[in-house]
Amino acid sequence: MVEHSLEFCNIVKSFPGVNALKGVSFHAEGGRVCALMGENGAGKSTLLKILSGDIRPDEGCLKINGEEQHFSSPHQSIRASVSVIYQERQLVPSLNVMENIFLEDMPAGRLGFVNVGELRRKTHEIIDLFGLPIEPTDTVGWLSVAYQQMVEIMKAYRRDSNIIAFDEPTAPLTDKEIEILFKLIRKLKEKGKVIIYVSHRMAEIFQISDDIVVLKDGSLVKTLLTENTHEGELVKAMVGRDIGDTYANLKRNDKIGDVLLEVNNLVTYDVKDVSFKLHKGEVLGFAGLIGSGRTELMRAIFGADPILSGEIKIEGRPVRFRSPSEAVENGIALCPEDRKEQGLVLKRSIFENVSIPVLKKVRKGLFLNRKTEFDLAKSAVKRYSIKTPSVEKRVMELSGGNQQKVILGRWTSEKMATKILILDEPTKGIDVGTKAEVYQMVCDFARQGIGVIFISSELTEVLNVSDVIMVMHNGRISGSVTREEATEELVLQLAMKD
Amino acid sequence: MENTNRLRKILTSKEFTLFVTLVAIVLLFGSISPNGAFLKPRNIRSILDSMTIYTLFAVGGALVIISGNIDLSPSYVGAACGVLLAKLLNDGVPWYLVVPICLLMGAAFGVLNAVLINEFKIQSFIATLTTGTFIAKGLVYLIPDGVTYQIKDPVVVWYSTGKIFGFVPITMIISIAIIVIFGIVLAKTRFGRSVYLIGGNANAARLAGLKPKKLSYIIFACSGALGALAGMLYAGRLKSGSLVGTVDYGFPAVTAVILGGVSLGGGTGNMLGCFLGLLIINGFNNGLLVMGVKPYWQDVASGVLLLVALTIDYFSTRERKIRTTLSSKGGMGQ
Amino acid sequence: MKEFLEKKVIRNNNFTLTLTLVVILAAFQLINRNYLSLGNIRSILNQAFVMGTLSVGIGCLLICGKADLSSGSIGMMGGLIVTFLINWGIPWPLAVVITLIAGAFMGALNAFFTNVLNIMPFIATLGVATVLSGLGQVFTNMQDIPVNNKSFWALGTTKFFNLLPLPFLITIVLLVVYGVILKRTRFGRQVYMTGGNANAARLAGINPKMISTILYINSGMIATIAGILTAARVNMGSPTAIVSYNLDAITVAVLGGISFTGGTGSMSGVFIGILLFNSFKNGLVISGLDSYYQIVASGLLLMAALILDFYREKSRLNALRSHKRVS
Secondary structure, eight states, X not given: OOOOEEEEEEEEEEETXXXXXXXXXXXXXXXXXXXEEEOTTSSHHHHHHHHHTSSOOSEXXXXXXXXXXXXXXXXXXXXXXXXXXXXXXXXXXXXXXXXXXXXXXOOBOGGGBBOHHHHHHHHHHHHHHHTOSOOTTSBGGGSOHHHHHHHHHHHHHHHTOSEEEEESTTTTOOHHHHHHHHHHHHHHHHTTOEEEEEOOOHHHHHHHOSEEEEEETTEEEEEEEGGGOOHHHHHHHHHOOOOTTTTTTOOOOOOOOSEEEEEEEEEOSSOEEEEEEEETTOEEEEEEOTTSSHHHHHHHHTTSSOOOEEEEEETTEEEOOSSHHHHHHTXXXXXXXXXXXXXXXXXXBHHHHHHGGGGGGGEETTEEOHHHHHHHHHHHHHHHTOOOSOTTSBGGXXXXXXXXXXXXXXXXXXXXXXXXXXXXXXXXXOOHHHHHHHHHHHHHHHHTTOEEEEEOSOHHHHHHHOSEEEEEETTEEEEEXXXXXOOHHHHHHHXXXX | OHHXXXXXXXXXXXXXXXXXXXXXXXXHHHHHSGGGGGGSHHHHHHHHHHHXXXXXXXXXXXXXXXXXXXXXXXXXHHXXXXXXXXXXXXXXXXXXXXXXXXXXXXXXXXXXXXXHHHTSOOOHHHHHHHIIIIIIHHHHTTSOTTOOOBOOOHHHXXXXXXXXXXXXXXXXXXXXXXXXXXXXXXXXXXXXXXXXXXXXXXXXXXXXXXXXXXXXXXXXXXXXXXXXXXXXXXXXXXXXXXXXXXXXXXXXXXXXXXXXXXXXXXXXXXXXXXXXXXXHHHHHHHHHHHTTOOTTHXXXXXXXXXXXXHHHHHHHHHHHHHHHHHHHHTXXXX | OHHHIIIIIISOHHHHHXXXXXXXXXXXXXXXXXXXXXXHHHHHHHHHHHHHHHHHHHHHHHHTTOOXXXXXXXXXXXXXXXXXXXXXXXXXXXXXXXXXXXXXXXXXXXXXXXXXXXXXXXXXXXHHHHHHHHHHHHHHTXXXXXXXXXXXXXXXXXXXXXXXXXXXXXXXXXXXHXXXXXXXXXXXXXXXXXXXXXXXXXXXXXXXXXXXXXXXXXXXXXXXXXHHHHHHHHTEEXXXXXXXXXXXXXXXXXXXXXXXXXXXXXXXXXHHHHHHHHHXXXXXXXXXXXXXXHHHHHHHHHHHHHHHHHHHHHHHHHHHHHHHHHO
């Protein structure tokens, strides 16, 4: 049996505003499953993207079987026998199963004619191996999410790559399919393949992996043998950090008032029966893994996505928003998770982005009053220490942290009467120093009597900044804890609970 | 079990719906046209005859749209090539040189379009509209005012107007061959599959190692060459290089393609559907003519049919869209 | 120096445009001494008003991120409608009002297809354009229809100071009014934001569909203004008038700095673009060039404008990247 090996050598990668990987090195042997663990933002996805050739590292390189590799395109990594199965499906919904499995490598004869018979036969073999009730000719777009994921996995199997990486493969799968997947992984191990397995699910990690590599904040903090460790040690490695005075010095709000927002049995396409209460002056944290439904929940409350059933009450009054503008008029504000795509109009200036919701209030007669707008923006710049020489600068030229502050400025300007402020991953891609500023801002909002909903996948921050933490998993609330009783281990367990 | 599944699949397919529509149109016009003129063999032949030029535009159009772009220039390229054909023949250049030259010019236009779209990131509709209406159309004006070059070259005239066995026009054979060949290529070869890939999920195509840019050059070149071919056949048929040429053929061809199930979003559709779409549109227009409706209504009919086709497309893909958005969101990250 | 060039020239569109305009005017004046004569300038402006008027409506839509290929056809129908109304004895001011309402209605059709049925704007407007063109041919049997009203003619032929034709004056008024609306009012700001990023605009409380609906209706009305003025000028309703100016109007808008991706541009740039394009076209004519060259030149100009648009956006991103390395 040929054994392959993969080595990451001192990988460094930065994006504007954040250092994603700060010199990560480790070795993955063939015939073993190497689990890659870490919180969101630890650098796992970036590492996989480098492995697949999607992006290039600033420094460092990969070594496959001892040879240095530099991939400048995904095509090259596939040729080097690497397969990465991403979270975002790489399937073509309008084509069928066999066409997707053999995507780039369909069996063809002369003139490039696809040998459909062979295609179907080979696909059938793979499907039977996996034991799935689907046909090679089923249209992928019509399959359930779980089966789509299996198609993706079968594609990797077909490639027979020597290095296979899985990024959270089991999220849409049921137990039966997970068993199939693990059977496959064991088979691949027998063949001497290198397997990298990224997951948050403790149970699985202990079931399938041989080695564990823990990343934190872009650095490698621990390599362990699975059989020699236990959950507690892993969680501690993932989250334990010297937070110093960051949270101790926060000036919090201790005057929590009446119920401001009440959500009862809310059901949407992604959320299944969620209920919670938000009080005036409270920081309500929402913890959970990516995909747990927190963003979708808030978007529905904000009127951006449709609601199927359930009730929302603001200050006792039942409301139903059919569009974000209605929500804004009722005092709700949302800072979206993807600030570039959904939060800001990048090619426009700071002051223009700040005044969007209050355009009616910066008018003098029929026209917009430039001075009022400028003053509004300038006070936001001052209040949040936004680093910019002028409020006319285009937002795209600011760093991530400053961009986030512009959005905050929009919702908390003097002309806004925000009662409920929803922050979705407000510190994503922001450096440590600015993060601390953001935490204090959150507490300041609470002190003003605003109800703050704070969504974050970074356990440390959501635990230490919130007064109460709701934990979501798979579209439901799996538990809630107060700050006093919360521990990172407890919250992580709730977030991964089935 | 397998067989009933297959039968159900056929009955619920888009192509079947189109076929039913076609039958409905035939029955409708067959019954209300005076003396059943619609169904007379001469009329049927005239429908098929008029379809030949549309077919060439439709094949090129379908190829481009399935790959995720759109090409609005072929009808103008065709007009330009028709004029070029006539002029060159008139200048004494032998047909076996002129024909490849014109085809190459069409392909070159396609490459120009692809350059604008790939390198300068101009949206495909405005890029091709620009090259088409301005450049190609402008070339038509190469002829000094008032001169219409007659085409007298016997070979050109033969294949443009000749018939095999006395009643099958050669142009029809050419167009059927083209749609069959491209249909097979699309459905059965690796190249064809990659066209669907790029249109269906360009990112997936890229990550799978395909080269969307390179493929788009080939696709647009085909579309341009097919347009040139159509223009040459048209000019040959009229025996002259006309200024208007095939300009008006582009839009109905695109309508037929969309009617035939090729979604503007890319990644879906096939040549059979396009063929049925072409039959429906040509049959419909011809039916109107036989009924004595003024020919100007054809444009209106085209536009209305397109909007209807798009509306149906919207409703039928809406359900599918919900499914796939749920799929891509469910459990996975945003 | 390179930074200066980049900042002031490539990115400051109006400066480049005005410079180019001056160069063109100077060049053609050298070729033909009658170029800058009163008569010729009047001729340029008379040519310019159609695409100029259309470009106001189309320009707003482009800033909002939506394409419009139907304005030309709507304008043509407007000309026909006003012609028919006047010929039926309706006093021309009333006929004009009714035609404007018809234009609004036609614009609403576009809005329906793009916002309710979610059809891509370019194909939806193309469909509407085809239907309207066809209807125009049907209603007129492909003939031009004369207008039986002398006073209506004045609309198209009045000149101020023997130089500025009324139609072009109306174009200028439209440019100014919409320029002000775009830059200084709440609605205008919402147009820019929607065009810049419709998703973000929606999450900030703007209703993008409402904005584009208003703009389509608005564009329809503006297009009929062009149609009415043309009918007045040539005293005829024609089924082929104006339609071909749609693409010219887009050219002029993109030349004037309106990005095809939306969210940027201004009416002042469009104004210079109008002057540039038409003086260029006119210059070609009076220097005796073939009509072939004119059409090709127009096309090359649009291509150049689109390519320049690409480089403009690219240079902004590059500036961004050099900033980033420092932080």
